[in-house]
Amino acid sequence: MLQSGPETRRQILSAALKRFADAGYATTSVQQIVGDARVSKPALYYYFQDKADLFRALVHEAHDERYRILREAAAQNTGIQAQLEAILETLFDYCCRNRNLMRLSFGTMFTSAGELPDNLACTEKCERNFEFVHELIQAAQKKGELSRDFDSRELAYGIYGHVNFYLVSHLIAPDFKPDRLTAQRIVKLFLAGAGGTKAKGAKTLKRKVKPKFKTKSHE
Amino acid sequence: MLQSGPETRRQILSAALKRFADAGYATTSVQQIVGDARVSKPALYYYFQDKADLFRALVHEAHDERYRILREAAAQNTGIQAQLEAILETLFDYCCRNRNLMRLSFGTMFTSAGELPDNLACTEKCERNFEFVHELIQAAQKKGELSRDFDSRELAYGIYGHVNFYLVSHLIAPDFKPDRLTAQRIVKLFLAGAGGTKAKGAKTLKRKVKPKFKTKSHE
DNA sequence: AACATAACTTACCGTACGGTAGGTAATTTA
DNA sequence: TAAATTACCTACCGTACGGTAAGTTATGTT
Numbered sequence: 001m002l003q004s005g006p007e008t009r010r011q012i013l014s015a016a017l018k019r020f021a022d023a024g025y026a027t028t029s030v031q032q033i034v035g036d037a038r039v040s041k042p043a044l045y046y047y048f049q050d051k052a053d054l055f056r057a058l059v060h061e062a063h064d065e066r067y068r069i070l071r072e073a074a075a076q077n078t079g080i081q082a083q084l085e086a087i088l089e090t091l092f093d094y095c096c097r098n099r100n101l102m103r104l105s106f107g108t109m110f111t112s113a114g115e116l117p118d119n120l121a122c123t124e125k126c127e128r129n130f131e132f133v134h135e136l137i138q139a140a141q142k143k144g145e146l147s148r149d150f151d152s153r154e155l156a157y158g159i160y161g162h163v164n165f166y167l168v169s170h171l172i173a174p175d176f177k178p179d180r181l182t183a184q185r186i187v188k189l190f191l192a193g194a195g196g197t198k199a200k201g202a203k204t205l206k207r208k209v210k211p212k213f214k215t216k217s218h219e
Numbered sequence: 220m221l222q223s224g225p226e227t228r229r230q231i232l233s234a235a236l237k238r239f240a241d242a243g244y245a246t247t248s249v250q251q252i253v254g255d256a257r258v259s260k261p262a263l264y265y266y267f268q269d270k271a272d273l274f275r276a277l278v279h280e281a282h283d284e285r286y287r288i289l290r291e292a293a294a295q296n297t298g299i300q301a302q303l304e305a306i307l308e309t310l311f312d313y314c315c316r317n318r319n320l321m322r323l324s325f326g327t328m329f330t331s332a333g334e335l336p337d338n339l340a341c342t343e344k345c346e347r348n349f350e351f352v353h354e355l356i357q358a359a360q361k362k363g364e365l366s367r368d369f370d371s372r373e374l375a376y377g378i379y380g381h382v383n384f385y386l387v388s389h390l391i392a393p394d395f396k397p398d399r400l401t402a403q404r405i406v407k408l409f410l411a412g413a414g415g416t417k418a419k420g421a422k423t424l425k426r427k428v429k430p431k432f433k434t435k436s437h438e
Numbered sequence: 439a440a441c442a443t444a445a446c447t448t449a450c451c452g453t454a455c456g457g458t459a460g461g462t463a464a465t466t467t468a
Numbered sequence: 469t470a471a472a473t474t475a476c477c478t479a480c481c482g483t484a485c486g487g488t489a490a491g492t493t494a495t496g497t498t
Contacts, residue, residue, distance in 0.1 A: 022332075022333050023333030024243075024330060027333055027334045028333075029456080031454085039477095040477055042458080042475095043476055046474090047475095110326060110328075112239075112241055112326055114241050114246055115245065147413050149411070150404070154404060155408070158405070158408050161380040164384060189373060189374070191412050191414035193366075193412025194378075194409055194412075195366065195410035195411055227446085260447095261447070261487095262446055270487090
């Protein structure tokens with residue numbers, strides 16, 4: 001019996017996402033994907049040009065969606081602190097709810113180029129995401145919301161790296177779930193700094209990081 | 220003519236490093252490696268149990284060496300600021316001089332497990348590296364060198380994530396070469412924070428980040 | 439000189455992969 | 469209702485892979 005068409009396509013994408021996220025592009029075979037999706041191989045080749053095309057569809061979806069919610073979160077807030085908090089919370093939330101998609105897109109960024117299909121061209125989309133945050137910071141610096149002792153790019157690196165560490169931590173250890181409070185703590189540290197015991201601000205929002213979470217870091 | 224033995228082994232490792240770093244584990248074939256190393260396939264299987272064993276040898280080398288120089292850098296300095304600066308500078312230097320090895324070990328951390336050989340067990344080594352920095356920060360907090368408004372783990376995440384961002388940036392864009400000055404700037408930001416224009420400290424050490432470096436970020 | 443071992447080589451095998459040729463059943467269009 | 473198109477299926481092909489069996493040459497050791 002024939003299915004509804006788009007439904008089959010969705011099944012293939014869903015199965016492919018899981019396999020690619022678990023085992024990477026090269027290791028995953030088309031056979032496995034069509035097996036999971038309960039369709040035949042030619043069905044897959046009916047909807048996608050080849051294995052690489054299927055992979056690209058997933059990666060681009062991941063990047064674009066993330067960029068979209070990033071902008072939305074920033075637009076709905078004013079002031080760099082609120083904006084950063086919103087962006088972080090949104091990212092954390094999205095990351096927790098679309099773990100496989102995020103694992104895939106992070107994977108493509110850190111994996112050696114030769115392992116992935118050509119024409120992936122995700123560096124541009126990565127840059128776009130970073131530059132968006134960078135511009136927010138630049139603007140905030142101009143408004144005096146952020147210190148001018150640092151180059152805007154230095155600041156962007158700082159917060160971006162910090163956040164990515166949390167994201168990757170979640171991707172590696174699913175039980176580690178950064179949330180709204182985490183976002184606020186990160187922004188607070190970013191703004192206040194770690195230096196001295198000059199009792200720089202209120203101790204509000206403080207939270208013990210559960211030590212049971214074995215970071216499993218990632219260098 | 221027969222070669223000196225260990226020399227052949229070294230050639231194989233060197234060729235394998237390059238291939239694995241460029242194309243990843245799954246995509247690289249044993250044929251390519253022995254081709255580059257100008258030896259035959261059985262020569263490789265004479266020195267290594269199998270493809271996975273060869274890969275493991277490289278990864279473990281990378282992690283252990285990095286851990287060693289990390290400890291050394293910390294031991295030769297006192298005070299958290301000097302220690303962090305030294306660690307960062309050492310890491311940057313090592314990363315620039317052993318780029319392929321670093322690409323390999325970062326790759327293994329971010330790549331999905333299914334794509335790599337079993338028994339890789341690099342998460343422990345990653346944790347070990349992170350925990351070392353974490354302990355330094357804990358000690359500094361006790362001595363009052365660092366703020367107690369934050370959990371020690373929060374602080375460690377902050378600096379560790381920040382640094383990793385620079386490392387990965389270099390791995391993706393080789394022209395971007397963080398150095399001693401970069402290390403000092405990062406530590407300064409970590410300690411002082413990005414908040415306000417209260418002219419928190421001297422403007423010494425300030426440096427413009429060359430905008431010509433297109434970050435190529437990585438999310 | 440005789441033997442053992444280390445350090446390889448050529449040649450090959452079975453497997454699993456990505457992809458396709460060619461056919462079929464349901465659905466839409468004329 | 470007939471033609472065309474959509475949505476698949478079974479069966480298969482060529483290739484390149486990881487790994488090995490069996491032979492060869494140099495280098496000690498006795």
